[in-house]
Amino acid sequence: MKSVLIGVGQAGGKLARELVEYDERMGFGSVRGAVAVNTAKTDLQDLPFETVLIGQDRVKGHGVGGDNELGAEVMQSDTQEVLSALDGRVVAGTESIFVVAGLxxxxxxxxxxxxxxELKRIYDVPVYGLGILPGKDEGSMYQVNAGRSLKTFAREADSLLLVDNDAFRSVGESVTEGYDSINHEIAQRVGLLLASGEAVEGVAESVVDSSEIINTLRSGGIAALGYASAEAAPDAEENINAVMSTTRRALLTGSSLPDATDADAALLIVAGDQDAIPRKGVERARRWVEEETGSLQVRGGDFPLSSDRIATLVLLGGVERSERLETFLQRAKDAQEEDVEGAAERTDPAEQWTNDELDDLL
Ligand code: GDP
Structure with missing residues (x-):
């Protein structure tokens, strides 16, 4: 799926760079362009693609200091500059745009x-969000900001692919120490997903294409992406168990949003040497994903790659009702309630996360 990335803010820019580098390293060519946008000049300095500094009249290149209302205002005033930077990058063959940001x-x-x-008003291709949720040890400002951003981002985007900063953390590793490895995990998952949707000439019809990714995300709301890999035997028949076990791990322990298993739709992608991918195994794994997600819309396909491993990606669309998300929303709500000073000038937090509001995400 040929995509253009727009990294917004520090985490957005870093993650966009990681995705660009992964795509280049693997030689996929799915990432067709990238732009980074920030209010802080220093955060744009090391990025190897076009950058746009917004809000110079308000914050003079020093950033918005965690004030996401100011972040929104500045983006609103300077949208035109960002859109100009995208001109000529979103071209006829572009199949999706990803807006990447730490929430x-x-x-x-x-x-x-x-x-x-704004992008949705202009472009006909799907505009997806790739959003990072703060880990549970991050301060209350992060939780409150993310709670508010999550709601609007999910509403505006065609689907918001969420990554929990606690998802890929090793034991004892702080969130900051873990950034590099988290970014790598995310780039690998998203990079493989985009590449799997590229047409591969001369191979069987069981390969995935972009429309399957788009259809899996069609219900909107929140999405999650899981991944796991294992060593493969040369003979497909011997890899049935490897496909089953990587599928289970991708969904249950390798997900960008752990514990998100109830889904509206899913896409199971098995990557590996074409001769090593067992048809029977893929079908069995697909049925298992159906049972586990409670969705009858589980698509499945191959991603032929030259590799001595089998890797499984599971994309879930419509996972708003997952336990992990509810835990996070509660955390955001608690943090907002504790924030006595701020609370006085904000809307009633209790109102923000009623079930009706969650339904609005759908
Ligand atoms: P902004 O520049 O004002 O948009 O703020 P940041 O992008 O620094 O957003 C802060 C949030 O993003 C916090 O929850 C951080 O934990 C998270 N974050 C910052 N840098 C990274 C990174 O490189 N990787 C990941 N996964 N999260 C990050």
């Missing part, structure tokens, strides 16, 4: 949903 900060948290809304 807990200021620029990305406030700016990404605003930019997404």
């Amino acid at each position: 807990g900060g200021g620029t990305g948290s406030g700016g990404a949903p605003v930019l997404t809304r």
Whole structure:
């Protein structure tokens, strides 16, 4: 799926770079362009693609300091500059746009949903969000910001693919120490997903294409992406168990949003040497995903790759009702209630996360 990335804020820019580098390293060519947008000049300095500094009149290149309302305002005033940078990048063959941001900060948290809304008005291709949820040890400002951003981002984007910063953390590793490895895990998952949707000439019809990714995400709301890999035997028949076990691990322990298993739709992609992918195994794994997600819309396909491993990707669409998300929303609500000073000038937090509001995400 040929895509253009727009990283908003510090985490957004870093993750966009990681995705660009992964795509280049693997030689996939699915990432067709990238732009980074920020209010902080220093965060744009090391990025190897076009950058746009917004809000110079308000914050003079120093960032919005975690104020996501200011992040949203600045994006609103300077949208035109971002759109100009995209001119000529979103071209006829572009199949999707990804707006990438950390939800807990200021620029990305406030700016990404605003930019997404503008992009949807202009472009016909799906505009997806790739959003990072703060880990549970991050401060209350991050939780509150992310709670508010999540809601608007999910509403504006065609689907919001969420990554929990606690998802890929090793024991004893702080969130900051873990950034590099988390970013790598995310780039690998998203990079493989985009590449799997590329047409591969001369191979069987069981390969995945972009429309299957788009259809899996069609119900909107929140999405999650799981991954696991194992060593493969040369003979497909011997890999049935490997496909089953990587599928289970991808969904149950390798997901970007752990514990999100109830889904509206899913796409199971088995990557590996074409001769090593067992048809029977893929079908069995697909049925298992159906049972586990409670969805009758589980698509399945191959991603032929030259590798001595079998890797499984599970994309889930419509996972808003997952336990992990509810835990996070509760955390955001608690953090907002504790934030006595801020609470006085904000809307009633209790109102924000009623079930009706959650339904609005759908
Ligand atoms: P902004 O520049 O104002 O948009 O703020 P940030 O992008 O720094 O957003 C802060 C949030 O993003 C926090 O929840 C951080 O934990 C998270 N974050 C910052 N940098 C990274 C990163 O490189 N990787 C990941 N996974 N999360 C990050």
